Amino acid sequence: MAGDLYLTIDVGTGSVRAALVDEAGRIQHLAAHEHDQIVPQYGWSEQRAENWWTGVVRAIRDVLAAAPEAKGRIAALCACGQMHGTVLLDDTGRLTRPNIPLWNDKRTSELVRAFETQYRVADYIADSGNPPTPAWPAFKLQWLRDHDAPAYRSAASVVMPKDFINFRLTGEIAMDRTEAACSFLMDPRTGTWSQKMCDLLQLDRAKLAPIRRPLDILGSVTAAAAIETGLPQGLPVLVGAGDFPVALLGSGVTRPGLGSDVTGTSAIITLNADRPLLDAEISNIGTVEGGWGGFVLLESGGDAMRWARRAFHERSLDYAAIVEQAANAPAGSERLFFLPYLTGERFGKHRNSRAQFFGITAEHGLAHLHRAVMEGVALAVTRHIRIMEQACGHRLERVIASGGGAKTPLWLKIKASAYNIPIVIPREAECGIIGCAAMAATATGRFSRIDAAAGSFVTHVGEVLPDPRWAETYQRMQPVFDRLYRHSQALYDDLDRLHD
Incomplete structure (x- = not known):
């Protein structure tokens, strides 16, 4: 039957993936092609x-080759992609700069520090919806203006990675609200570009692409794109959204009261809300369904486990063996704390924070150290959850976990107990692909609301409940962890001066 498949594209940092998803939300075929990051110097990251x-x-040609009959059955195409990569196009649609600074590029750090020195948080947070960070495209544009003036001057449109792909497919230029909300340039009250923020940063507002809704039909596949990709000319293409909010949708985080825990290298905890949570420690992303997701990022999530494996075992043990050791220690690791700030923090005045163990005695062994690392990440995230709950005025009911950390039962139980909130896991791990498919199904009329599409496509398995005894232990430890976090900040600059 015509129109019973959805083609999804995910422009990731490590690869591009394309997938065909059926009307039941099942992935039928998936293809991926890797691409490299370019590191011209320390702290830079480009593609x-x-x-x-x-x-x-x-990737598109691969999935079509795997299902030759599918070409005529595709109802629509929806793309998501890595966020914050700042692409400049001239008035003919050509790139003014071939290499794109990515989300993890830190070259703008000095610009962020200068902004923080010049302005108080209260001066701008209601207009930006976010605290400043080197990731935001606003600061990337400042850097391009100052260090690649020809590329900046000749740019007619600023877009994000998935928007560039959409342009190549359709010839149309737009940015969606989820990407714009994390630019540091969108007014969260109006959903339009903020002239105030552009003025503060001395950026040309006219270069910013039009903001459209993620579910809008941007355009259709052009004749030229059809020849290149093998897709049918005229196939509808959605505006789409950033990979993070699409993954929230594809994991089922679609209403206030639900949260998301994505633990990979980092750990991102997100709380679904009906308004942005304006706080110096909280970032805000627009959600596909039109709401907001307040989130806090812990730079070292799974990376803390990776560090422990290298530091204690020189990588001779696998992660399963390390978790098995950690399971031999009691909850609380005999009053041993680990602050997991191995690579600093993304926001605030203490980006130079450090990791530490606190409370080591002669009774502690490797099992305690390993469990303390897992518990330290959980306590750090719990601190973030409490800040967001206070900002939005309601408690989290349930957390949906994804990423590599969702594959470790012990860590899930530690987190559920530290958060004192049940955790569930999506049955389909490819949350971004499922989210894109739900968007395409809604845009083409199969569902009247995006949350209904997500409810149909997303199922959860393996509820992890808090252990009452562990929860009591972590509840007593949390205030101590929080005091350690605050009191340690006075020493980070002292540590830096020792390096001078």
């Missing part, structure tokens, strides 16, 4: 935009 397009073309 070539043309490599994204090459990967998209190859």
